[in-house]
Amino acid sequence: MALQLKEYTSVTEVAGPLMIVEGVEGAGYGELVDIRLSSDEKRRGQVLEIDGPRAVIQVFEGTKGIDTARTRVRFTGDPIKLPVAREMLGRIFDGTGQPIDKRPEILPDAFRDIHGAPMNPTAREFPREFIQTGISTIDGMNTLVRGQKLPIFSGSGLTHNELAAQIARQAKVLGEGEEFSVVFAAMGITFEEASFFMKDFERTGALEKVTAFLNLANDPAIERIITPRLALTTAEYFAFELGMHVLVILTDMTNYCEALREIAAARSEVPGRRGYPGYMYTDLSTLYERAGRMKDKPGTITQMPILSMPDDDITHPIPDLTGYITEGQFVLSRDLHRRGIYPPVDVLPSLSRLMKGGIGGERTRDDHANVSDQLYSAYAEGRDLRNLVAIVGEEALTDRDKRFLEFSDRFEKEFVTQDRDEDRSIERTLEIGWRLLSILPERDLKRIGADYIKKYHPAYKEGAKEASDKE
């Protein structure tokens, strides 16, 4: 940059992730700050608050080693921008966007403000394109569509990484061969977890379609604030400039929120629930709302954030606020996991809000919505009965109840359970659904239209004779 920027050495206070510089002139709120330590190491920060000549700066790489005597600070006058280019595909960056794959720096096509801007609701197009993930609990009961933001609510020790990798591997839109890519942002996950994903991408040959931003557990926590923003800025460039369909995986959002809390605490802000800042909802929404599709653009951004619920508590502020912003959630269950079920998706609290627009005759199959509703209510009833059996014993059940019990057991074994490489088509998923529903008395299939029962119920399909016998 030709312009000579003023350098300050007036750091007066360093506390946690924050640094205070006095005597500042002309620095703007939110702008990028270059910091040079006495050891000549370079770090970056962002202005969080300006009060007259006093600037509060959050330092992304942490404040370790910063002193108040010789540290030099330069205000760049610009918000944080990320250089973006098509060649970022297949590359690996650290949590601040520096390449770490021992390949050269990228040649930027453009620079983008990493905070993005809100999408105008009138420019959005409502997402309706069915993504087949090959996983029955998702395709059949919580359908994912292009441009949706659908998180995985998990807990420590559950198989969320395997599930996310399987989705990334298998996801496709039926009958289309458009350009597709994955942007992967790791926030505070372990090396092993990150390496699991990278190896999986490599094994399936997807690596050249993946852009990864890795902030690992031993990287500075404050860096996590910008890592997802870098990923989403890249995704926006791929989707809305280059016309790609991008799947963004953000993991683990819990670590991101912890970093937010750390900054809030360092600034002595009034805390909201459980010490998380009151603006966490707004902050999370500026990430999640960057998913979507637009009327005049071919590309889309589908988001799949992963978060581990502390103590499996879905009412914890992190899953709670996430669920209020995202368009549904997949909830993993420790109970199913313990019983060896993969993927351990508990369908009852899971939800896809955009499902109704993405399914049906033209997109999946005409009976899809009915079958899904029926599976839900039958499984819910079966689960209730399990509790009852625990008290009164199975003998006390009526014949009808026993069938519901059998249904819910087989539902978990045959519908929910599948192999880690099993890619089920939507037809296959619905077929399994029908097979299970045929356990139940036909008059209890209240959520399914009579014409679909005639068309798809195994009792009618297996031959007209059987059907007429039934009547």
Added chain:
Amino acid sequence: MVKGSISKIAGPVITADGMKGSQMYEVVRVGDERLIGEIIELEENRAVIQVYEETVGMKPGGVVEGSGAALSVELGPGLLRMIYDGIQRPLEKIKEQTGDFIERGVDVPSLSRTEKWSFTPVVKKGDKVESGDILGEVPETEVIRHKVMVPPGVSGEVLSVAKSGDYTIEEMIVTLKTESGKTEISMLQKWPVRIGRPYKEKLDPTVPLLSGQRIFDTFFPLAKGGTAAIPGPFGAGKTVSQHQLAKWADADVIVYVGCGERGNEMTEVLEEFPNLEDPKTGKPLMERTVLIANTSNMPVAARDASIYTGATIAEYYRDMGYNVALMADSTSRWAEAMREISGRLEEMPGEEGYPAYLASRLAEFYERAGRVTALGSDGREGSLTMIGAVSPPGGDFSEPVTQNTLRITKVFWALDASLADRRHFPSINWLRSYSLYMDAVEPWWSDEISSMWRELRDKSMALLQKESELKEIVQLVGEDALPDRERLVLEAARMIREDFLQQNAFHEIDTYCSPKKQFEMLNLMIEFYNRADDAVSRNIPAKDITDLATIGEIARLKFVPEDEFEAKIVEIKKALNEEIRSLVDKYVER
């Protein structure tokens, strides 16, 4: 005008010096980009300002310029069918200027200055008019005739009136001779958003706001001019319920405020409403709708403004004599915006970090609802009904926003995650919800539908209550251990739950159910119960009754179109008679 300079920037809140002479809640322009802000605290020379746009890049020393006026909305023809942001900027126009993403510093008028409206006067020279009197009419959309009114605080004698014809909203259409001289009136009015528009008198609500949703209309009715809260955890169906109300409520005008919610939800309304037909007028629903969208990632201060903007626009149509319904989704996001701003002001926090004035702000807002006699000599009545969604953290209703809202609103529709999990929609818990308008709307139901309404509704509630008690016993001993009459209660309650309360918002026919059909459906179910109870008391086994084919027919009644259901009910009653008679033959006559 007051001109000061920025001294401190912290997120959406900035502090400016040299602001002596400014007023509380005055609108100011901040920095080179002239971003819109509002003064929320004054101390000698200093003013604390909440800025309605992103403040990144603002620098100390930047210019802050007062406007002398409080944050106001523009009122006039052209509001309907629009989608605005929180400070009433049309999003379509913003898109024309900055493209698919909302950049800051956009300055666009709320109402078009060039569009012409066909004005027909209803006053003539020499008429004496007072505040609120109608001067003329404009067909704003296919369904709403916009009434051009004398602004509040103005009265006098008409000196001249424009002829019928096409005018822009800024052209003068009437000149009045007032006490202080002459006043010219155009179709455009401005009103400060934080002050409720005046009316003559508030009246008690008496007419139900019908929404075609069975659990609302029959079980927990809302009255026109009333207030309702709909709290629930995520995924329980708040937004679908609000959308259903916005679609089918029998109000004349709908103002829908998307406050801190998802962008795709607003897009859905925008895509869907122009294609949906209002059951009352047969015209697209968009023709009566105003949308205010402050999505969650838009600036937080504008979230606070969006609620007031919506309320003021709603009051304006109320003043014309219309029944207006305002949906705010979600008021929790508004409360959180207050909390965020309050935190930045370093105010002493109340419960859970919310400011101490949370309760009074909520109360002030909901109190703007009501059935009123509007200003004007014709004594016309209008109403404003308010329905606020609440998003309690973790679905816990004991949190401050839910509790403070319930203290004010008269109807409580409690959403329940466990119902949603089993896809019982609308997932409104019938035992926790309540309506304090039962007595107020009973005469209407009695006159328009049937005098049996209240009795039927109370009886159904009693069955549901009884069911919940019996279920506790069933949990311990199993259903087989219950006596037949009680098993029948379970069957009847199940029928009410599944076949009446459950309603599919996405089913072509079931999405809307007329009050007549609601009544007849419930009537049939209770009749079934009475007949069955009678049969059981004559020693017919409950099992035979729960196997009756008629039960399936009753279940499918919700999918029978409005013009066929009466015939269908007659048919079912006949079949029921026959089935019961054959049971009697089988068991009793033998």
